[in-house]
Amino acid sequence: MRRCTICKKSSDEIKLYNGIFEVDMVMICAECAETEGIPIIKKPSESQLNKANERYSVRERMERMSGMRDVTEISEEQTITHGNLAKLRIPPKKEYHEDVLENYYWTLNIARRRAKLTIGQLSEKIQVEQEIIQGIEKGKIPENFEEIFIKIESILDIKLLKNHKRKINFVRTVDEEKEVLESVREKLDLTGKKQEQLDKLSKGEVDFSKREDLSNVTLNDLADMKKTRESRIIKRKAKEKEDKIKKRLKKEEEKIKEKFKNLFN
Numbered sequence: 001m002r003r004c005t006i007c008k009k010s011s012d013e014i015k016l017y018n019g020i021f022e023v024d025m026v027m028i029c030a031e032c033a034e035t036e037g038i039p040i041i042k043k044p045s046e047s048q049l050n051k052a053n054e055r056y057s058v059r060e061r062m063e064r065m066s067g068m069r070d071v072t073e074i075s076e077e078q079t080i081t082h083g084n085l086a087k088l089r090i091p092p093k094k095e096y097h098e099d100v101l102e103n104y105y106w107t108l109n110i111a112r113r114r115a116k117l118t119i120g121q122l123s124e125k126i127q128v129e130q131e132i133i134q135g136i137e138k139g140k141i142p143e144n145f146e147e148i149f150i151k152i153e154s155i156l157d158i159k160l161l162k163n164h165k166r167k168i169n170f171v172r173t174v175d176e177e178k179e180v181l182e183s184v185r186e187k188l189d190l191t192g193k194k195q196e197q198l199d200k201l202s203k204g205e206v207d208f209s210k211r212e213d214l215s216n217v218t219l220n221d222l223a224d225m226k227k228t229r230e231s232r233i234i235k236r237k238a239k240e241k242e243d244k245i246k247k248r249l250k251k252e253e254e255k256i257k258e259k260f261k262n263l264f265n
Helices: 030-036 046-052 058-064 076-088 105-112 119-126 131-138 145-156 172-204 219-263
Strands: 016-021 024-029
Touching: 016 030, 024 030, 105 131, 105 145, 119 131, 119 145, 131 145
Parallel strands: none
Antiparallel strands: 016 024
8 A cells, every 4th residue: 555755644545646755756645745845746637638739829839938828719700811911912913915015004103193183083084983093003904905095195194005106185275275374474463563572672662561562472582582681791791801801901011012112212
């Protein structure tokens, strides 16, 4: 019958365990092991053995090793999300055609942005669906691409087709020509008024209580005037200083000449 090495109790009286005492393997009860500080070797249970045989993902293993939190299982939704993200990382292949330039999608995207047009606005101008423009910018060539590309070339002034020469049209209606001429006249008129107001302002002839005297003058104009005035002041002071130095040098030169005359006379 097996007994505890320390208290001599039998296995019928108390549960015994394998323990390491000095250099030997001994039978010992839990109470004596705790009192004497003898480490107990417990055999793993069936559930522990089954758990040890389980396989874990990298994430689960890292969580178990860190000990910062309990192991969390990856849900089905997370698995689907990871799969979708993996698909997104692989961009779809661009479509090409022998009659279309290789970088047609990039050319269209840059030209549209420079023209400050949204995909919707461009689609309205060429009368096609937004999905078609989006597809072209992503590298998809539509079925009737020649007609669509010709319209895009004429609106954005770009080249997408290899064998198609862009036509430059300077066609304007009479009303449009009148609007252009009128806007030019207004700009010229404003420029003349603005210069007149700036001249008065520089001469001190502006009445600041009257808003119409400063209607065309901006803060930038005032800042430029200030810089110009300060530059003139600096140049004037530099010229005055230079003149003083020249006068002083001239006087000293005359004194030296006078001394030489007196020496030889």
